[in-house]
Amino acid sequence: MKKIISIFLISLIFNGCATLPSKNIPNIYNENNDNGLIIGAITFDKKAKKIYNSYSFYYSKVEVKEYDDPKKNKIKINPEQTYWMQFKPDFFDNDKAVYYFSIDREDGDYEFYAISLFENGVSFSQSQVIRITIPFSIKKGKVNYIGEIYLNKDNKLEFSNKSDRDLVKLNQLYPTLKIEK
Numbered sequence: 209m210k211k212i213i214s215i216f217l218i219s220l221i222f223n224g225c226a227t228l229p230s231k232n233i234p235n236i237y238n239e240n241n242d243n244g245l246i247i248g249a250i251t252f253d254k255k256a257k258k259i260y261n262s263y264s265f266y267y268s269k270v271e272v273k274e275y276d277d278p279k280k281n282k283i284k285i286n287p288e289q290t291y292w293m294q295f296k297p298d299f300f301d302n303d304k305a306v307y308y309f310s311i312d313r314e315d316g317d318y319e320f321y322a323i324s325l326f327e328n329g330v331s332f333s334q335s336q337v338i339r340i341t342i343p344f345s346i347k348k349g350k351v352n353y354i355g356e357i358y359l360n361k362d363n364k365l366e367f368s369n370k371s372d373r374d375l376v377k378l379n380q381l382y383p384t385l386k387i388e389k
Contacts, residue, residue, distance in 0.1 A: 227286040229309035230298050236384050237351050244346040245312045247387060248354040249374050250285065251304040252295060253361040259293035262286050262326040265357065270317040270343070283309045298381075301373060304358070308378065315348040320357070323365070342367050351387050353378070 229250070237245050250265060265283040285307055288296045295305035311318075320342040326335040342365075344354045356370040371389055378387055 227284060228296075228298065229283050229285060229307055230381075233308060233310040233382060234312075234385065235382055237386070239349040241349050243312050243314050244348050245310055245351045246344055246346055246354045247308065247310045247351065247378060248344075249356040249370060250283065250307045250309060251301070251356055251358045252297075252307075253359070254295060254300070254303045254305055256359075256361045256363075258327070259287050259295065260325045260327050261289060261293070262324075263359070264324040264326070265320055266322045266324070267311065267318050267320045267344075269313075270319055283311075299377070306356075308374075308381075311346070313346050315346055317343065317345050319343045323359070325363070338363065338365070340365055351385060353387050353389055 233247060234245070250263075252259075252263075263285045265285075266278050267281050267283075288294050297305040297307045299306050320340055323338045323340060324335055325338070327333065342357065346352075353371055353375060356368050356374070358366040358368065360366060375387060375389070378385070
């Protein structure tokens with residue numbers, strides 16, 4: 209019994225921390241950089257039927273015949289998991305939990321191609337993969353806003369331009385970063 213309690217407590221310590229992909233957004237970006245940067249929002253419905261332990265959004269360069277390294281080319285969000293699952297985003301927009309992210313890569317055309325949803329409990333774990341296609345371009349030396357990827361309460365994906373909301377907020381958070389539409 210002590211062993212089970214110890215494993216449970218260790219699990220809480222490692223899983224209790226929510227991850228914010230916005231911590232990787234730089235405060236400045238040099239326009240002479242060989243790479244480019246995109247910034248966007250990933251949002252979740254607070255009223256979702258289920259909040260998963262982990263969400264991973266995978267992307268790759270389009271011209272690559274096989275997907276780029278999925279360990280490196282993903283955005284991972286782990287909601288807080290101390291006692292129960294709850295979103296700890298950058299902010300809430302009504303019923304949406306909003307997480308900002310950035311991708312710093314070489315110039316070219318890319319796409320988000322899959323979302324992985326992972327769930328675990330005391331005696332089970334499961335994951336599911338949702339295939340998607342969301343194209344985006346990265347431009348050398350530029351910082352561009354790409355939009356919002358929204359996973360609704362039924363795990364249906366919507367992609368839209370929320371620049372009216374996001375550019376105002378991003379300019380407050382990163383006032384020295386010149387973000388273009």
